[in-house]
Amino acid sequence: MPSEKLSDDPTVAEMIGWIATRYRLSKADLARMFQTTQSTIHYWIKTDKISYKNLRKVRASYYYLHNRKDPHADERKCLGCGRWTPVSQFRGGKAICRSCENKKTLNHYWANRDDELKRRKAKNWYNKKSS
Numbered sequence: 843m844p845s846e847k848l849s850d851d852p853t854v855a856e857m858i859g860w861i862a863t864r865y866r867l868s869k870a871d872l873a874r875m876f877q878t879t880q881s882t883i884h885y886w887i888k889t890d891k892i893s894y895k896n897l898r899k900v901r902a903s904y905y906y907l908h909n910r911k912d913p914h915a916d917e918r919k920c921l922g923c924g925r926w927t928p929v930s931q932f933r934g935g936k937a938i939c940r941s942c943e944n945k946k947t948l949n950h951y952w953a954n955r956d957d958e959l960k961r962r963k964a965k966n967w968y969n970k971k972s973s
């Protein structure tokens with residue numbers, strides 16, 4: 843059996859397009875399949891913007907119909923770094939992974955630290971001068 847090379851990160855439009863073509867599904871069929879409305883399907887295809895939950899559904903169908911396992915089945919794409927990251931690395935409800943969250947915190951820390959150092963330097967300079 844020729845093994846068709848599958849992308850591990852197809853767009854929503856690619857996945858839904860493939861499913862619709864392969865199984866001759868109308869927009870109404872797709873809407874039923876993904877338990878949503880036709881205009882939502884249209885929006886996903888046009889913008890590639892989809893909730894994590896719905897992306898899971900679309901990917902599950904896409905890989906199932908290809909008789910493959912979703913290569914990112916236990917992962918979620920981080921909106922911060924864009925990397926597929928184990929679901930366990932996301933705190934509840936967050937769309938960015940822990941390391942991105944930490945980076946944010948760290949950036950905040952460094953930004954504050956710079957100010958702090960400047961303040962301290964100014965103070966030292968002042969103390970030296972006066973002693």
Ligand SMILES: [Zn+2]
Pocket residue numbers: 920921922923924925927938939940941942943
């Ligand atoms: Zn990240």
